[in-house]
Amino acid sequence: MATNIQSSSTTNMSPRKRSLVSLNSRRKTVEDFFPFNLLPVECQLHVLSFLNEVDKCSCALVCSSWSCLVRSWKLWRVADYRRGIMHLGQVGLLVSNREFERWKAWVHHYTHHLISRHASLLTLKASFDVGDRCNKWGELLSHLLDSVHCIDLGHLDLNWTFTLFEPLDLRIHSSSSSHQESSSHQDSICKMDQVSSFQELLAKLTKCCPRISKMKMHFDWSDLSVSLLTQFQHLRVLELKYFWVFKGVPPSTLQTLTDSLPSLRSLTLHILVPLRNLGISYTLESPCLEFLDVSPSRGLVFSRLKLPALREFRARKIVRGITLDRRTRLRIQSRWPCLYHVLRDGAPKLQALNNEKLVPTWREDSYSELSAILQQSCYCVQHLDSWLW
Numbered sequence: 273m274a275t276n277i278q279s280s281s282t283t284n285m286s287p288r289k290r291s292l293v294s295l296n297s298r299r300k301t302v303e304d305f306f307p308f309n310l311l312p313v314e315c316q317l318h319v320l321s322f323l324n325e326v327d328k329c330s331c332a333l334v335c336s337s338w339s340c341l342v343r344s345w346k347l348w349r350v351a352d353y354r355r356g357i358m359h360l361g362q363v364g365l366l367v368s369n370r371e372f373e374r375w376k377a378w379v380h381h382y383t384h385h386l387i388s389r390h391a392s393l394l395t396l397k398a399s400f401d402v403g404d405r406c407n408k409w410g411e412l413l414s415h416l417l418d419s420v421h422c423i424d425l426g427h428l429d430l431n432w433t434f435t436l437f438e439p440l441d442l443r444i445h446s447s448s449s450s451h452q453e454s455s456s457h458q459d460s461i462c463k464m465d466q467v468s469s470f471q472e473l474l475a476k477l478t479k480c481c482p483r484i485s486k487m488k489m490h491f492d493w494s495d496l497s498v499s500l501l502t503q504f505q506h507l508r509v510l511e512l513k514y515f516w517v518f519k520g521v522p523p524s525t526l527q528t529l530t531d532s533l534p535s536l537r538s539l540t541l542h543i544l545v546p547l548r549n550l551g552i553s554y555t556l557e558s559p560c561l562e563f564l565d566v567s568p569s570r571g572l573v574f575s576r577l578k579l580p581a582l583r584e585f586r587a588r589k590i591v592r593g594i595t596l597d598r599r600t601r602l603r604i605q606s607r608w609p610c611l612y613h614v615l616r617d618g619a620p621k622l623q624a625l626n627n628e629k630l631v632p633t634w635r636e637d638s639y640s641e642l643s644a645i646l647q648q649s650c651y652c653v654q655h656l657d658s659w660l661w
Contacts, residue, residue, distance in 0.1 A: 348391035353398040372439040392421040399431040403466030410469040425481040430489040478503045502532035511540040530558045538563040545571030577618030584624040587649040611650035
């Protein structure tokens with residue numbers, strides 16, 4: 273009788289009721305579903321390395337084990353000071369003093385964060401006016417290099433002439449000539465401070481980060497700066513932009529730079545040739561250079577190239593709006609050979625010119641597409657017959 277009652281009660285049990293699962297079984301199920309903590313530490317760090325800085329900090333709030341992982345120096349390999357405002361879509365903004373102070377606080381907090389994590393940097397990207405005596409951006413970058421592990425730094429993208437945010441100055445300035453002269457003199461002093469601070473920072477980089485292989489920055493082309501730059505013997509990719517001061521580059525200086533960098537494979541130059549030096553032409557020799565881009569330059573003309581490994585060359589003829597009489601123009605142009613002959617004799621492995629692939633027989637005979645490219649990039653008499661430069 274008792275047996276029948278038990279069987280009937282079991283039969284009448286609600287279908288919604290389920291037998292209880294033990295706590296150990298449930299934990300095992302969860303671990304099987306998300307086994308991240310069972311991975312080796314190196315694998316966990318590799319997974320977290322794909323996150324940006326904000327997401328890494330969010331992960332540190334999940335649990336104590338993740339917090340320990342996020343504190344590892346292996347996760348902090350990039351210092352990007354431009355990240356804080358790139359979402360705005362533009363740079364060089366004049367902002368209120370309050371907004372500027374907020375951004376400045378973020379910069380200092382970000383620096384402290386990298387130092388406290390004992391970051392081991394591979395990439396450094398920054399844009400600060402290092403000559404700014406008030407905000408002392410140069411000292412901030414120097415402090416960062418002294419406080420983190422940067423011996424393995426390989427990529428440097430540095431604009432030392434320009435701060436991305438500037439506070440809006442609402443003071444009323446006098447328009448008198450004396451004030452204008454004082455302002456011009458002050459600007460000259462500021463530029464001298466910039467160069468001096470840049471050279472101090474570059475000297476520190478030669479000691480702290482000798483293995484830099486990719487570098488992009490503005491350059492003043494002074495003898496001291498060139499001497500410091502040539503100490504980066506691991507450089508493979510180099511882009512040098514022009515400085516605010518209108519300064520010419522002696523042909524010997526450019527050749528010294530390429531001679532002193534034996535590992536250089538890619539070179540991009542932003543050079544403004546002063547009007548007084550319009551007749552100057554340059555020679556360039558390098559046994560290993562494979563890519564040369566001088567299209568951002570103005571008035572840069574090559575009379576001779578010796579680049580046996582060069583595969584791609586880019587150049588662009590930029591009209592400045594200078595009116596020259598025919599005699600003066602011909603006297604200057606007569607010093608320059610055609611770019612076609614310079615490349616034919618000095619770049620035996622050249623395959624592309626201004627993003628256009630060359631036909632295999634381009635050295636034996638020119639063709640219409642090549643002539644069109646030369647018309648846009650060569651300063652010789654044949655390809656530049658105009659009084660307007």
